[in-house]
Amino acid sequence: MADRPGTTRLLEVEAVRYRWPGEAGFALEVPRLSLDRGERLLLIGPSGSGKSTLLALVAGIVAPLEGQIRVLGEDIARLGASARDRFRAEHMGVVFQMFNLLPYGSAVDNVLLPLSFAPKRRARVGSHLAQETEARRLLARLGLDASAIGRRRAADLSVGQQQRVAAARAMIGRPELMIADEPTSALDTETRDQFLDLVSGELAESDAGLLMVSHDAALAPRFDRVVRLADILRDGRSVPVPVAVP
Amino acid sequence: MIVLRLALKSLANRWLTALLTVAAIAVSIMLLLGVEKVRVGARQSFADTISGTDLIVGARTGSLQLLLYSIFRIGNATNNITWASYDEIRQQPEVAWAVPLSLGDSHRGFRVLGTTTEYFTRYRYRRTHALELVAGKPFDDLFDAVVGAEVAASLGYKVGDRIVIAHGLGSVSFVEHDDKPFRVSGILARTGTPVDRTVHVSLEAIEAIHVDWQGGGRVPGQAISADEVRKMELKPKAVTAALIGLKSRIATFRLQRAINDYPREALVAIIPGAALQELWGLVGIAETALAAVSWMVVATALLGLATMILTTLNDRWREMAILRSVGARPATVLGLLSAEAGLLTLAGVLLGTALTYVGLVVARPLIDRLYGLHLAIDPPTWGEIGTLAAIVLAGVIAGLVPAFRAYRLSLADGMTVRT
Incomplete structure (x- = not known):
């Protein structure tokens, strides 16, 4: 399936099976999962349910045994490891639960980091000077005063600040897909809601999709669609049982 | 490039450990080169004791x-x-x-x-x-x-x-x-x-x-x-x-x-020349022992380097997952880590070599006066340069081992960033 102009499908996962190397017996199966451009999808599931594995598959950090993972029409399951790395660099931004930043770099350094690996995103942002300006704009957009914290070591920032810097990094150069693995679990409720609103606002402007996993169903109202992992995963370890959304 | 700059900052943050590692390597290189110079000097002085007599x-x-x-x-x-x-x-x-x-x-x-x-x-x-x-x-x-x-x-x-x-x-x-x-x-x-x-x-x-x-x-x-x-x-x-x-x-x-x-x-x-050689053959055992000791010191310094890199592995692991997530290829990440080891070893080798020559210039008159040992101040021989290059390479490998370990773990962990 090629990426035709006007296609609204951003991500399409089909009949994917995966097994971590060296862990016989454990397998993950995703019969089907999709995401449209600009759509915000929340995957809910308890820890250990294979959320991170699913994200690693979508991000192309690992490749499935079988099945298709189409991002923007490109089946990344068919790509080699370094092609997947390049693809991720150009089209995706990733935010982890915590420890997102290289601690010795400044906030601005960290935001600019993906541009080193993604020529198209770099071109989209522009010159060296424009890159710095864009980094500061994104930080400001996420409620961080770049002139106050831009030059500080990332390690000296609060967890909430670090997560916003990570989000800015995931969005610089307007990649089409943001992948977030429990990015708000270390934040208090107020900071969490503010974070999600600011990220959503910026994503909407660039028409980028968000694939986020969390164990926290309270986040649901802030997403376009909510999917329980239990509904899309077939866990090889056990017979699938229905899990109720709390 | 920002990645290099961050790698250097990371190194700068560990400057004391890095400095001590470089110093340990430099000292071991001084010992290695010094022993070599003394060995060559002693053998030459020895062989030069008498000439012209048949x-x-x-x-x-x-x-x-x-x-x-x-x-x-x-x-x-x-x-x-x-x-x-x-x-x-x-x-x-x-x-x-x-x-x-x-x-x-x-x-x-x-x-x-x-x-x-x-x-x-x-x-x-x-x-x-x-x-x-x-x-x-x-x-x-x-x-x-x-x-x-x-x-x-x-x-x-x-x-x-x-x-x-x-x-x-x-x-x-x-x-x-x-x-x-x-x-x-x-x-x-x-x-x-x-x-x-x-x-x-x-x-x-x-x-x-x-x-x-x-x-x-x-x-x-x-x-x-x-x-x-x-x-x-x-x-x-x-x-x-x-x-x-x-x-x-x-x-x-x-x-x-x-x-x-x-x-x-x-x-x-x-025949003096033949007898001198025979005598050096006996004395030469000490020279072999000396060379063995200095090689062991070099090995110790490289082990210290590997230890230093291993102790920072938790941090590096995180760095590695972050770099991977923004699209760095494994080769880039491995390269960064082993380049650090190579850089430290190179710094140690250069410092050690420089200090050896400074030491030679300073100590030569004293050694000549006290021991009648004439040490030549020559540029490093190709053999020595080869040895030093091999040590730098060994340093890169010493860094590659923990780096590769971190890389394997980061693969097995997918995108999980550990504390």
């Missing part, structure tokens, strides 16, 4: 023993050569020159060598260097002595000083030839050979101081004064050894065999 002749004994007592002034001759035999060898048509050596006395711990003035012109060291006088002149009078540089330096002698020679070789002797004192007539320039530690007198002087002796002591009531001895005919009856120069080196082996087969007396002739 044969050394002595009473029959082992070739090493003859070399040790005639040239290195170590140990004693068990027997002498009669003057008649020496004279006969000297008369051989192949022989260009012969210098007799007579040993057995000492002066305050330094050996006394009875010889002829020809010794000062015939003896060669460091291939072509001849002995030179820094003060005075060769012995002229019967009781003149020419002292080596170290004798003069450590005993504070100058030309004109009176010295007394002791019978036998102890540094503190109670049996002295104090009735026949000598006068320092000349001081030799430093050579870095045993010549520096020798008091040279004429062959006749050796005869003169023993004229009224028999066995190990003075014959009572038969004392002959220094003035009386001057009037006597002092013809040596025996010498300890002789240096022989040939007209053509082609005759060396023939004459050597003839001397070894000399019918009237048990003699031996050795």
